[in-house]
Amino acid sequence: MADAGDPISTGTDPKTGLTIISLYGKQNKPTRENLEGVNVVIYDIQDVGTRFYTYISTLHYVLESCAENGIRCLILDRPNPNGFYYNGNVADTLHRSFVSMDPIPVVHGLTVGEYAMMANGEGWLKNQVKCDVEVIKCLNYTHKTYYELPVKPSPNLPNQNSVYLYPSLCFFEGTAISCGRGTQFPFQTFGSPLLPDKGFSFTPESVPGATKPIYLGKTCFGTDLREEMEKGRVTVPMINLEFVISA
Numbered sequence: 001m002a003d004a005g006d007p008i009s010t011g012t013d014p015k016t017g018l019t020i021i022s023l024y025g026k027q028n029k030p031t032r033e034n035l036e037g038v039n040v041v042i043y044d045i046q047d048v049g050t051r052f053y054t055y056i057s058t059l060h061y062v063l064e065s066c067a068e069n070g071i072r073c074l075i076l077d078r079p080n081p082n083g084f085y086y087n088g089n090v091a092d093t094l095h096r097s098f099v100s101m102d103p104i105p106v107v108h109g110l111t112v113g114e115y116a117m118m119a120n121g122e123g124w125l126k127n128q129v130k131c132d133v134e135v136i137k138c139l140n141y142t143h144k145t146y147y148e149l150p151v152k153p154s155p156n157l158p159n160q161n162s163v164y165l166y167p168s169l170c171f172f173e174g175t176a177i178s179c180g181r182g183t184q185f186p187f188q189t190f191g192s193p194l195l196p197d198k199g200f201s202f203t204p205e206s207v208p209g210a211t212k213p214i215y216l217g218k219t220c221f222g223t224d225l226r227e228e229m230e231k232g233r234v235t236v237p238m239i240n241l242e243f244v245i246s247a
Contacts, residue, residue, distance in 0.1 A: 024054075028098060029061035035069050043075045046153045047112050049082030050167045051091060052099040055153075056115055060101045060125070063116055067131035075135045077113035079147035081163050085109060088167070107167045113137060155186075155209025162187040165225055178204060178220050182213030191222020200224045 010022045021034050035041070043062060047055045059075075066073040088106025102124045104110075110118065113135035118124075120131050141147075152158045157166060166187045169179045180189040182204030191202060193215060201221050204213040 023058050023061065028058065030065040032065075032069055035065065035071055038071055040072045040074055041066050043073060043112065043116075044078075045112065046078050046149065046151070047080060047115075048149075048153055048157060048163050048166065049080040049107055049109065050170070051088075051101075051104055051106050051108060052170060053166075054098055056112060057098050057101045059112060059116060060119055063119060063131040063133060064125045064129065066133075067120075067125060067129035070132075072132045072134070073116070075113045075116050075133065077111050077135050077138050079138055079141050079145060080109070080111050080143075081147050081149055081160070082107055082167065083109055083111060083143050083147070109143065111138070111141075155207075156181055157187060158185075159188075161226055161229055165229075169225075176214075178202075178214050178222075180204075181210040182207055182216060185224075185226060186210065188226045189222060189224050191220035193218050193220055195221045197221045198223075 010025065011020050012018070013020055021030065023030065030041075041062060043059055045055045045058075047053060063073055065071075086105050086107050086109035090103050090105050091100045093103055102119060104115075108115065116131075116133055117135060120133055125131065148160050149163065153163075157163055162185075169187050169190060172179050172190055176194065177190050177192050180186040180191075180202065183189070183202050185202075189200075189202060191200070198221065200223060201219050203217065203219050204210070204215050206212065206216060
């Protein structure tokens with residue numbers, strides 16, 4: 001279990017002996033050699049519906065590589081737990097990065113299958129290549145369907161509250177504010193040793209998925225958004241950052 005942003009090494013699956021090719025390390029895109037002898041690539045990953053949650057960035061590169069190498073891509077679609085709305089600025093592709101691949105809002109409202117069809121159809125793939133893509137749709141799912149993830153999609157999104165708060169709190173990640181990584185409630189709080197003590201504090205520890213969190217071992221003062229959500233003061237679509245900062 002790696003920390004966010006840590007490279008993942010290519011290796012071998014101990015149970016099957018099959019080669020595991022990492023797309024979160026030295027390369028983000030499958031190479032021609034990686035796909036040699038492959039007839040179909042299957043994409044089956046649970047997304048949470050935000051531009052900077054990089055599973056869709058990997059999907060972009062997978063589609064691109066499949067298109068360039070004449071390989072079909074089969075997507076097993078899944079519900080989007082944040083799929084009932086869209087919000088936030090649309091990314092400027094002049095500043096493309098792995099956390100901002102395509103011109104979509106912060107909360108894009110799409111399933112991974114819908115995202116793939118849009119990226120393919122709108123010509124977002126390099127040189128506007130087109131992928132032979134098929135989406136196996138979810139039965140009985142609409143964007144009005146409430147969906148709570150049965151399994152956490154990553155170590156720092158352990159429950160529905162964190163999934164709902166992630167699109168807004170993630171903006172603090174580039175600042176001196178902790179979003180609760182290294183606690184039992186990541187992305188459900190925010191704080192810093194520099195903030196005043198208003199009755200709530202937490203101390204980040206080294207835990208699986210967050211071995212070196214910001215402010216490791218230091219007391220952070222801030223706001224417990226779990227309590228605020230229970231009171232109805234913080235709701236989705238996207239939480240009011242002005243409230244969060246002043247809380």
